Amino acid sequence: MKVAGVEISKPDKVLFPDDGITKAVLAEYYAGVADRMLPHLKDRPINMQRFPDGIGKFSFYEKKVPSHFPDWVRTVEVQTADGPQRQVVIDDRRSLVYLAQQACITPHTWLSRAEHLDRPDQLVLDLDPSAPDEQSDLAKVRRATRLAGEALEDLGLTTYLKTTGSRGYHVVVPLRPEEGFDEVRAFARAVAERLVEREPDLLTLEARKANRGDRVLVDILRNGYGQTVVPPYAVRARPGAPVSAPIAWDELSRVRPAQVTIANLGRRLAAKDDPWAGMRRHASGLARARRRL
Template sequence: MLRFGKYSVSFDKEDKVFYPAHDGDDAVTKGDVIRYYKDIAEAMLPHVRGRPLTLRRFPDGIESQGFYMQEAQDYFPEWVERVSATRSDGSTIRHAVARRAADLAYLASLGTLEIHTWLSGEDDLRKPDWLVFDLDPPGHDADAFDVVRHGALDVRDLLDELGLAAFVKLTGSKGLHVVAPIAPGEDFDDVRAFARDAARLLASRKPDDYTTEQRKDKRKGRLYLDMMRNAYGQHAVAPYSLRPLPGAPVAAPLDWDEVEDSALTPRAVTIRTVFRRLGQKDDPWKTMARRRRSLKKARRRLEAKL
C-alpha cells in the first residue's frame, strides 16, 4: 500500500512482470510501474491536471492484449475526480482526471501503462489549449527518424514565423509531437482548420519532403504532417507517460537542441533514465502554460502567406 496523506492506494501482485527483461536491463514489475507514476507526478501533473484522461491498460503486462478505457468506472475511488464529456450521440461519458500523485498511482495499480489526455481542459472541453502536429516516420529504414527530426524543426520554424511558441516531445514509440500552447478561445474546428492550413503551407514550400495526404498510397515516401488529433474527443499520449513497448520507453518532452542532434532516437528516454534526466535539467515544458498565444494574430499572418 502507498499512502498520500488522506489517500491510500492498495494493490497486489507487486512482483508481476509488466515489461520483460530487455537489452540487458531487468524486468519492470507492476510495483515498479506504480512507483514510477508516484515519483513522476511532480513533473507530469502540470501537463495532465484537469484534462480528461484515456487509459491504456495492460493488467497482464505488455506481452498480453491491452485495451483502452475512456470511462471512469464505478469502482474507482470517489477521490479520483471525473469530468463529464458529451459524445456525438448526445450521451455523456465520465473521464477520470488526475490532480495528485495518488490519482496517477491508483490508475497504475489497475495496470495502466499508457495515459492519454485531451487537448482541452475541464473549464471548456470544446476549446483546446494545445495544437498538435503528430509526426511519424514515413518508412522503416535507418534514416526514417531523421526525416521526423527535420520535419519537427521545420514545423517549429513555421510556428515561430506565425508567432506561436513550439514545444516538442518524443512519443516514446516512433515519432515526435510538436505542440503549440494556445489561448483557449476557439473551438476545435477552427483550431484544426488553422493547423491544416499551416501544414499545407509547409507542404507547398517543400513538396518533395512533406504531404498532407491522409492516404498512405498518395504520400510517396514523404512525411505526413498529421494534424488530425486537433478534434473534440481526440487525445494524445501524455508527457511522461510510459509506452507499452520493450524497455519501457517514456513520452518525454525535449529541448529543441536535442532534436537537432542526429544521435537522438525515438525511444531515447525510458523508465530507467527519465529521473536522471530530470535531475540534470528542468522539464523542457515547464514554461508552456505561460507561453500560450492567441490564434487571431497567427491566423492573419498565415492567411497573408497562403
Template sequence: MATDAVLLPIDGPHGQRDIRISSPNRVLWPEPGITKLDLARYIVEVGEAFVTANGDRPLSLQRFPAGIDGEQFFSKNPPKGAPDFVRSVMVVYPSARTHPQLVIDEPAAAVWAVQMNTVVFHPWPSRAENSDNPDQLRIDLDPQPGTDFDDAIPAALELRKVLDEVGLTTFIKTSGNRGLHVFAPIEPTREFLDVRHAVIAAARELERRMPDKVTTAWWKEERGERVFVDFNQANRDRTMAGAYSPRALGHAPVSTPIEWDELESTDPRQFTILTVPDRLKSTGDPWARMHENPGTIDQLLGWWERDLAAGLGELPFPPDYPKMPGEPSRVQPSRARKDA
C-alpha cells in the first residue's frame, strides 16, 4: 500500500541514521504553512546546537498530533517504539514517584520525537546521570498584562548585574513568546530546593532594585503591570521550552539564544523556524560554551539566609506540589480576606 512517508537522512556521532517521517505534509502551523517535514528539517539544520543545549537531560515532550491548533498533551514517559539509540533515565518527581524520561543524545533522536508529533521540547535543568542536582540556574522573566517584551529587557539587564555580583556568568534567550529566560551554569552539587532558594534570593534582590518594574508576587492579583520573576520554574519537574525549541504559537517562533549586546535591539518575532537556521549559520551559537566555567550558588544562599533572618520566608509552591515546610497559605489573598 502506498504511503507518503519519507526517510530523512541525519548525520550524527555514530554515522547516518534514516528517520521515517509519516504524514510529512501535515500542516502544523497554518499561518506560515509549516509542515511536519519542515519541522523535522529544521531540527536537522539546528541539530548540533539543539543537542548541545538540550541533550543529556531528562526531557518532556509537548505533542500536537493534529497541529498547534488541535489537541495537545505532555509526554513524560518515552513514547512507545523508541529506536534503540534513544535512551531514557529514571527521575524522581515531587510526589517521590520515580519515572523514566526521554534523553536526547543526537539530532536523530530529536527528529524521531518530531515524528512522534513533538513541537515543544522541555529539558530539565539537570543532567541525566545526576538529575537531582541542577547544573543550570534558570530565571523566567514573564511580562504580565499591561507589559511586554520591551519591559523584560531592563529587568534582564539588571538581573545580569545581580548575578554577576555573586560570581555567576549569565546567558540569555528569548522565550519564544513575550518573555526572556536568563540562565547561569552552576556546579551540580545542590539539589532543587537549594537552587529554588537561590533563585528566590536573586529575584528578591532584583525586586528591591526595580520595585515598580519587577515582582515576585505569586498571586496574579498582586502582580500589577510588572514583570513577574517566576521562581517556581526552578522547582523539580518544572521546565521551560528549551533553546532552539519551537513554540506552539501562530507564527512558529523559536526560543532563541542571543548575545547580551543584541538584547536591546532584539525583536523576538523575527526568530522563527524559517529564520533561525540561517541566523545560526551566520552568527554561531551564543550558548556553545555555556558550561565551560560553572559557578556556585553559595552567595545566593547566603542572601536567602539573610532574608529569612529579616522575616522574608518561603514563597508558595505550585498547586500540584505537596505542602512544603515553611510554605505560606495557598489561598488567594483576596479570598483569604473575604473568608476572614
C-alpha cells in the first residue's frame, strides 16, 4: 500500500501490540496530521527513535542519515563530537510518512533550525514527575507546570504549553535566534533555580531519581546544542499511542499528559482552535527577561 506517495512495506506489522496499531495506521496518522505538525519540524535536524518490531521490543535512536534513505529526504550537516554528520530534516508530508515506514514512532527535534544550528529559537522547561505512580503525582506536576509558566510570563516572555504524551508537560518559549545554547540554558537554569528556591518541597533540579524524593523535576538540559525534544503531534512509544499535544493554559487542569492519542486527536483538532497558532509572532529575546530576573 502507499501513503502520501510512500510505499509501506509490511503495513500490517503491529507496532503497538496492546492496541493493534499497525505500521499502516502510524503512517496514515502522520500523513493526516502533517499540516499541523510540519511547522514544528521544518528546518530542524531529527533524531529518529525506531522500533523495528514494535514497542516493548528492541529499539534504538538513529541520528546519522542511513545510507538507504532516498535522495528526496532532506538532510543537513551538523557538528558533533565525532566530527560533521548529516541528519534528517522533515519538511514535507512524504518525508514524515517515510519515517513511519522506517518504524520511527517518535521523531525528536533540535531546538534550533538549519540556518542557525548554534542558536536556539525556543526554550523548553520539562516538568517531570519523580514517583513511578504518575497518577498520584499529577496534581504536583500540574502545579509545578503552572508555576513555571507564571514565572516566565512574569519575566515578560510568552509561554506555550503541551503534553509530552508521557508523564509530564513542556512549557515552551519562542525565541528570536539571537543567543547561543550556553546562554539560553544558563537563563533556563537561573529561572529553574529561582523556582526551586520558592518551592523546595515541590521542585528539584536533581537529575538523579534517587535524590529527588517525590519532588517534580524542572528539567532544563534539553536547552543544549544537539539536544532534542518531542515535537507537537509526535507519537510516543507507550500503550495507547499517546501523542504530544499543544494545549491551552486553561486546559492544564483537565488534560492529562498522555490523554491525547492517535485515536482521539482528530476529534480534538476538529473541535478546538490551534492553541499554538501564531506562535512565532511572539518570539522574543532574553535580554530584558534576564535583567528582570
